[in-house]
Amino acid sequence: MRASFMLCAVLVSIASTMVVAQQVSVNYNHSQDFTQFHTYAWENNNPNQIANSILAQAALSDIDTALQGKGLSKVDMSANPDLILLLSGGLQQQTSYSAWGMRGFGGGMGGITPQQNVVATMVVDLYDAKNKQLVWRGLGQNTLSSNGNKNQQTVDNAVKKMFKQYP
Numbered sequence: 001m002r003a004s005f006m007l008c009a010v011l012v013s014i015a016s017t018m019v020v021a022q023q024v025s026v027n028y029n030h031s032q033d034f035t036q037f038h039t040y041a042w043e044n045n046n047p048n049q050i051a052n053s054i055l056a057q058a059a060l061s062d063i064d065t066a067l068q069g070k071g072l073s074k075v076d077m078s079a080n081p082d083l084i085l086l087l088s089g090g091l092q093q094q095t096s097y098s099a100w101g102m103r104g105f106g107g108g109m110g111g112i113t114p115q116q117n118v119v120a121t122m123v124v125d126l127y128d129a130k131n132k133q134l135v136w137r138g139l140g141q142n143t144l145s146s147n148g149n150k151n152q153q154t155v156d157n158a159v160k161k162m163f164k165q166y167p
Contacts, residue, residue: 001116002152008140008160013143017023018142022140022141022143022157022161023139023140023141024140024158024161025138026136026137026162026166027137027141028135028137028166028167029133029134029135029167030167032128032135032136032167033137034080034166034167036081036082036138037072038072038073038082039165040073040074040075040076040081040082040083040084040085041074041076041081041083041085042060042074042077042084042085042113043084043085043086046086046087046156047088048090048123048155049088049089054148054152055120055151055152057157058094058155059087059089059159060087062083062159063087063124064111065122066146066160066162066163066166067085069135069163070163070166081129082129083128083129083135084122084126084127084129085125085126085127085128087123087125087153088122088125089120089121089122090120090121091119091121091144092118092119092121093116093118093121094116094118095114095115095116095118096114097114097115098113099111099112105147106143118143118144119142119143119144120154121141121146122139122141122155122158123138124137124138124139124159124162125136125137127132134162134166136166137164138159138165139162140155140159140162141159142154150160152167
């Protein structure tokens with residue numbers, strides 16, 4: 001009985017960890033020659049920009065660092081950049097459930113506990129300025145914490161994972 005309870009507890013812990021794990025995906029035009037891109041600029045007229053200004057500033061800074069680490073230089077839009085960057089994001093309320101239970105002789109007991117979470121999504125788009133085509137997209141999604149420093153670390157980790165896959 002004790003072994004089955006422990007196994008159940010371990011499985012619930014693993015499942016709940018997988019639910020809140022950060023998801024990062026990247027897609028890009030594989031036929032695109034990315035060596036031709038040397039400069040980039042941020043698009044300022046974005047209706048879907050990240051609403052939380054502190055997290056947006058962290059994301060902008062992290063993306064600048066990642067791109068400059070790849071050899072690209074940031075310029076103003078008036079300098080005719082090779083790439084145009086768009087940073088978008090959103091928040092969504094989500095309910096997750098934690099289940100627990102145990103069986104014993106003559107029956108058992110258990111329960112389900114609902115928990116409200118805020119899931120944040122960040123989308124980084126890179127457009128070829130000359131051809132006006134999307135050439136690279138990074139997408140990160142994770143559950144936000146009530147700890148602002150942890151959220152900034154989450155953004156930093158998402159950006160690092162995204163740009164690790166920049167060609």
